[in-house]
Amino acid sequence: MSALVETIELTKHFAMGRGRTVHAVDGVSLAIAEREVVGLVGESGSGKSTFGRTLVGLHAKTAGEVRFAGEALPSSYGPADFRRHAANMQMIFQDPYSSLNPRMTVGEIIGEGLRLAGGQGRAQIRAAVADWLARVGLEPQHASRYPHEFSGGQRQRVGIARALILKPRFVVCDEPISALDVSVQAQIVRLLGDLKASLGLTLLFIAHDLSMVRYVSDRMAVMYLGSLVEIGTADDVYFRPKHPYTEILIGSNPEPNPRTERRRVAVAVTGEIPSPVNIGAGCRFASRCPKVMEVCRRVTPRLEPLADGGARRVACHLYTSPAAISGST
Amino acid sequence: MTADAKAAPVLDVRDLHVEFTTHGGVVKAVRGASFSVAAGKTLAIVGESGCGKSVSVQSIMGLIPMPPGRITGGAALLHGTDIVRRKIVDGDDVRGNRIGMIFQDPMSSLNPTMKIGDQIAETLEVHRGYSRAKARARAVELLTQVQIPEAEERSQQYPFAFSGGMLQRAMIAMAIACEPSVLIADEPTTALDVTIQAQILDLLAELQRKNGMAIVLITHDLAVVARMADEVAVMYAGEIVERGAVEDVFDQPAHPYTLGLRGALPSRSTERAGLNPIEGAPPDLFAPPTGCGYFARCAHAMRVCEQHHPQQLPVAAGHAARCWLHAPDAPRTHPAIQHRVRR
Structure with missing residues (x-):
């Protein structure tokens, strides 16, 4: 894979x-x-x-x-x-309030990626914005409104449209x-x-x-x-x-x-x-770990597959063999 | 109200109405909320943003600015005395004294220019007439009680030196300083990580076991309700739409909104396609609907629901819902609720 x-x-x-x-x-x-x-x-x-x-x-x-x-x-x-x-690669942010520019309309926000990418005329961008508004469950007339006119959920829909319009x-x-x-x-x-x-x-x-x-x-x-x-x-x-x-x-x-x-x-x-x-050596969880061992404070555990041959990987000395620990010091 | 009346309630809120006058008109934020809580018990008021859950308790505590806020009706009986219209009972302010309160954001609820220990001590000086020295010593004891390590040293620090979890512990210490009979916790763990949330919830439960105070827990999180509550009141659009013992409300949700909330939340057994969002949004409380507030989003709406405001109808002992599906002449075999209605 x-x-x-x-x-x-x-x-x-x-x-x-x-x-x-x-x-x-x-x-x-x-x-x-x-x-x-x-x-x-x-x-x-x-x-x-x-x-x-x-x-x-x-x-x-x-x-x-x-x-x-x-x-x-x-x-x-x-x-x-x-x-x-x-x-x-795009990103959708946590806060739908601070991640949208309050002085831009929703249409400008969603279309800005396409505008910056270049190669598309205004009419094309407007059509793409309208398409994306519909795909995220908003109305075409929302393009001319400002973020403050929307609820948190609607703003997050705007954030999703903005991220996905560039495909x-x-x-x-x-x-x-x-x-x-x-x-x-x-x-x-x-x-x-x-x-x-x-x-x-x-x-x-x-x-x-x-x-x-x-x-x-x-x-x-x-x-x-x-x-x-x-x-x-x-x-x-x-x-x-x-x-x-x-x-x-x-x-x-x-x-x-x-x-x-x-x-x-x-x-x-x-x-x-x-x-x-300024983190030092050893397992980072050692200070709070209920199963902490002496080795945990010395040697940083690596993310290793479990012995069961599955897809799981764990960074913990409980699952590493003693040989692997001494080998990595 | 068919509240379970094993013990007389410490706090009994009846038909509370709260409005706010704004430039856009009058918002009817709380539209006839009734709830009560007995000593040693926890009542959770659960609902989404804007449903009126925080406004309900803040208005009781006199914490909403008036104007624009206005309590237009109802009573809040603390040991039988109405505190909606007066806060001084037996010569002392009940707030911070007989009722303690903690808030969602402890950072903005504490005074950043005052040492933590002094803020706790102030409560005792004001309400109990303690001397400065005695109050400070007691503040350190309280910080120890809420499991703040090195309490002596910590009491001399300012809020910025505390983490979010530590600040919430300090808030709790302040709230319980005068041994209140009711503690109101308004989203106390919403700003905290899940491991810290577990610590704070454990602490609240332990304090309640020790001192028998009643807790009113305001939250949007049904998992926190499941963990903490004895009784639940589900709030929607300014009204309590369902109330009952926590097992009854979770096992046999009687109001379609409660059902909807449960379906919108993944649990251990939820399979990939199993989430069912509630479509739409709550009604505009500038002009609340004549009929049921949930009508527009309700999958089980009937004709009666649009025009007629539902009454609080009994579902079982101690369990009631504001929903016409539970009226005696409602269709008894309604698909979603049929196995839930027990008569």
Whole structure:
């Protein structure tokens, strides 16, 4: 299975001055196959949004590589790179309020990508905008209105039309439903699902809502403090988590069922996600891990396939052989 | 109201009406909400943005600016005394005293220029007449009680030095400082990560076990309701459309809106094609519909629903819904609700 999008040891650090560095994303390797939906979950500060933004070129890469259809993309984008790659990779943002320019009409917002790409006249762009308004469930006359005239769900539809009008093959959805009401969330998820099926899209779906990510994704990846700690099929990761952090994350996620919630044993992890500034060696979860071992504080675990031969990979010494650990020191 | 009357309610809200006068007209934000909660129990008020759930409790607490807000009717009885029209009972303000409140965004609810410990101490100085030193010592005890490590040192810090989860713990410490009989928690975990949410919910449940306070939990999250609530009130377009014990409302949802919410949410058993969004949007509360507020979106709407406002109708003991499907002369074999109506 060849990957449509692949990151190889993708790293993004932010310098904070005085020699301090935020390790937002640290060596993340992830391959996404054509037409696959990969869900990326993690707490605030885990680096999942920075990963998505770096992947589409909104941040310059500190190290590592992004490949699209086999071609390595530049490590930082200039205007020409954006124009060239925007048609392949697009992004849908979390906040439908701040991600739309309030001084542009919805028609201008949706059509701007086509305008910048060039080669199409105004009439053609207007027709494409009208077509996309209809495809995302809005009305043609909405093109002349401004974002403030729309509800959150309608704005997210505008954000989707803006991202898809260039016919990208790959879309990063960064918390596309987090700011929306429950009934509207399902509307947007259904719309994304329909568009994905009709356009053959490949998606990276970043979210913190674990139930929804399981529902929309083929595979689920779990991120903690800038690193991937586990990846596997969505049902495997959700129902049979292996990494202690995944266990706690899934175990903390309440379900809309009072009977199972009553029986729930408290699995709340103590403490909070540490600061990603100047991280040392060892497993990043060691300070909070209920199953921590001596080796975890010394040796950084690598994302390795489980011994069962399945598709799951876990970065945890509970699953690495002693030989592998001594070999990597 | 067919509330389960095993214990006399601590807080009993009856037929509350709240309006806001705006340039665009008068918004009828709360249109006759009634709910109650008993000591040691948790009532969850669940609904989407704009349904009036926050306005209901904020108006009771006197936290909505008037004007433009106006309470046009109803009562909120705290131990039998109406606090809608007066906040001073037995010579002291009930707010922050007999009713504590925590909010969604602790960062903007705390004073950024005051040390955390002093903010908690202030509550005790105002309501309990504690000396500064005694109040500060008690503040440290309270921070310990909400499981803030190194409470002594932390009490001397300002809000910016706290994480979101820590701030919510500090808010809880402040809210319970005067041992309130009711704690109102308005979306207390919405801004928090799921692991921190679990910690805060566990903390609230533990505090309730210890001190027997009643909790009114305002949330949009049915999973949080399932985890925390004894009783549920589902709110839509300014009205409580269904209310009952949490198991009854989840197992036998009686109002089509409750059914719709459940269907729009993935659960452990939801298969790929299993999500059913509620199409459309809530009605305009500048001009609320004459009939049922959910009529335009309802898959089970009948002719009566368009023109006649549904009454609160009993579904089972302690379980009621504002829906004509439960009227005695409604079609009894309605496809979606038939197995749910128990008579």
